[in-house]
Amino acid sequence: MNGPVAGAGSSGPGRLLVAVYAVFAVGATSRAAYQISTKFEVAPAAYLLSALAAVVYVVATIALARPGATPRRVALGAISLEMAGVLVVGSLTAFDAVDFPADTVWSDYGRGYLFIPLVLPVVGLAWLRRRAKVSSG
């Protein structure tokens, strides 16, 4: 079995991580496109949030898949935003602080998606930390 190549984004466990992010990127993008194009006036805030989540997943996927320091920083930013998004939106919806008429990927901490949206940024950040250690020594 090959070890992770220094600085490479998508070898070893990163391969699976990028695949999971890619599925969420495609899923969130098409979901947001569908919501905004067919029923935007029903829940503009929720659907714009869906679109934001989609952008975050797309950026994170591409950045994670690329080797090097700059993509690593971009991935760090995107995944941090993702973490904040799922925690804020998850908390607001779980405790009914705001009543979204429509679900987003992050509603109730991603319960509709087996809580993967909650676990994913944690794993992503851990993976970026490990990559940083590997490439620095």
Add this chain to the structure above:
Amino acid sequence: MVDPLAYVIIAASLGYAGWGLVAVVRNQNPREWFVIGAAVIELLLLVQGVVAVVMMAVGDGPGETALFVSYLIFALLLLPMTLFWALAEKSRWGTSVLVFGTLVLAALVVRLQEIWEGVPGV
């Protein structure tokens, strides 16, 4: 949608995922048999897709055609892309991508059935 065929695809995807998981635990690369297995599932899915398109053409389709079609396209592209991404990684992590991809496919087929039958959601 043909329900019996959809159930066969779901079962085959889950079976494939289980098979792949065993290979991941045993530290095996994605091997040739996994490509053949994925091709069989893709073929079944393609048959289901053609049947669904024909049923839609004769006016026996789901209420939300655009939604159904977009899920169908995603489902059909999923395994080829999963294989492409998995086979370049010659380690257990390549195999784990196949496990993930087939689990997603099973969920997609369930969702396709729901949309076909008009279960509210999304």
